Amino acid sequence: MKRRTTLAALAVVLACGTASAQQVSVKIGVLSDMSSLYADIGGPGSTAAAKIAIADFQKANPNVKVELVSGDHQNKPDIGTNIANQWFDVDKVDMIIDVPNSGVALAVSQVAANKNKLFIVSGAASSDLTGAKCNANTVHWTYDTWMLANGTGKAMVKTGGDTWFFLTADYAFGHALERDTMAVVEKNGGKVLGKVRHPLNTNDFSSFLLQAQSSKAKVLGLANAGGDTINSIKAASEFGIVKGGQSLAGLLVFTSDVNALGLATAQGLALTETFYWDANDTNRAWTKRWHSEGGAANGKFPTMIHAGVYAGILHYLKAAVALNGNVSDGKVVVAKMKEIPTDDPLFGKGTIRADGRKVHPAYLFEVKKPEESKYPGDFYKLRATIPADEAFRPLKEGGCPLVSG
């Protein structure tokens, strides 16, 4: 018996030996919005994060060869699908990462499943990616609508905001965020009084805010993102929504949005993220590298999406090495990624669940007042940490077919 264990151990050592000696070669595609409204939360900053991840991994594993390409999906599902098809078929890309915009991400997730390749979502938010529309080729890393709703929504209801009115972006992401937040609000004893669904990229929100005002709801839930969120908050401040006693719940707000609003307008806003550049020394050091990699125009700060791209690539490369570079079967690689526990400097230790959901803690932040902010990018104070096992939707509630079996 003992002898057999020794033999097995020897075999493992040998296997590892050959693995590290063998040349592992993979090709990664960063697919993002490179030139439009989400280009600052993902975009070129995601490519910069990918470069840092590859450099970090190669330092410890010099025999791993990684080729990086990037593409612009222009927020159009058809263009995203075309690029994904071409990358997988012609350019022999093994893995696609990022893809802000849930509409595009859901389409790319389908492509990855059909071609049995791999897709790591960092930019998109819809919890459907690991829910009803999950598949064995997709891993959802950074955040999702359930987590945002659970973080910000629960905190608002617990502090007395028990009646809600929603301003919802009228596409896959907004609908998912609205649905998940409504569930949280109602579960915690709150009530939803009404909602408005506005087109993506709406300029003027005053009409919607007037409707929200007359609903007399205590909380105005912003189930939108980027420029839409900025325009809603700017108009809300102008129309005296907060002064009138209603509070704003920014359900998806990034550091780049806070920067665009200015602290004078954004102060007091509660929001949930899984990464904040100024949270600790590791994150600050990483941010410095990200800046020198050309991640930001004009002194902006990395978002959790950038952090997710970095961590996702690190973990993928670990799995690729564990498989001796046999990455052609996407399902096998995803299975390996789920098998190995995750561990990276930005998200700490975590796991990837059966439904493809990466699990880690989330943080509830509050935007500082202008006088509390000491230096550029000093935006948040931490209000609460939501532990990993509470931050994301329980495995059984998502309705993912991979779980039921």
Added chain:
Amino acid sequence: MFELCLPAILGGKCIPSAALFGQLLIGLINGSFYALLSLGLAVIFGMLNIINFTHGAQYMLGAFTAYIILQKTGLGYWPALIIAPLIVGVLGIIIERTMLQWLYKLDHLYGLLLTFGVALIIEGIVRNEYGSAGLPYTLPDSLRGGQNLGFMFLPNYRAWVVGASLVVCFGTWFVIERTRLGAYLRAATENPTLVRAFGINVPRMITLTYGFGVALAAFAGVMAAPIYNVSPQMGAELIIVVFAVVVIGGMGSILGAILTGFGLGVIEGLTKVFFPEASNTVIFVIMAIVLLVRPAGLFGRRA
């Protein structure tokens, strides 16, 4: 208090009349932005026969210039309201002198393509420099707060926007349609050779007109900076709507541009109440109908 309801076939949604007044007023405010922007476009098309696709980028440049002026010199909103349009207007004049002036004799399409290309270049440069998420610009202190009108809370800034827009729009209309300078301009569009024979420097007049149209766009941009997100794509999002406004009003008709600007603002505002999902489509539906019934637009003269 009575209620206004939609027919059941359209959803049967009801709102009280007080809320309706509020929505009408908001529509008027948004319409004043459309009017300001479409006015510049109408002036440029009416006088130069150029379809100025750079207009959105110039509107965006107005807002960015206000931001840059604040950062570099500390000058706030009011000085920016004068300086930014001047700077952007001069940039417009440079574009006209170096590029556009060679295209007047050619088909409209060439001017359209050139200005569209210039718009993309300007947007790209600004995005490269400042990113896409946007920049902060706060309300001027003197226009903070607002009035309670009973049926709605009217922010002082919005009242100022409507007022300023009305003054600028009708001032421009008056100069072009009712003064001697305007008469020269209109004559120069009809028959430049003849006007030149009277000793008037037609090319310089055209250049200045383009500069003025561009300055109007920049003026609207500065007006927008405190209330909308100042981002490189802010103009591209708006310009398509504004073009629809100009087409509905009748290409080149100044009064048409102003009136349809305000009118469509109101219609869009009401759509946001009764059927918000369609609020960015309704203007194009109206445009299609108007083009079918009156191909030259509501106020356009048949060519």
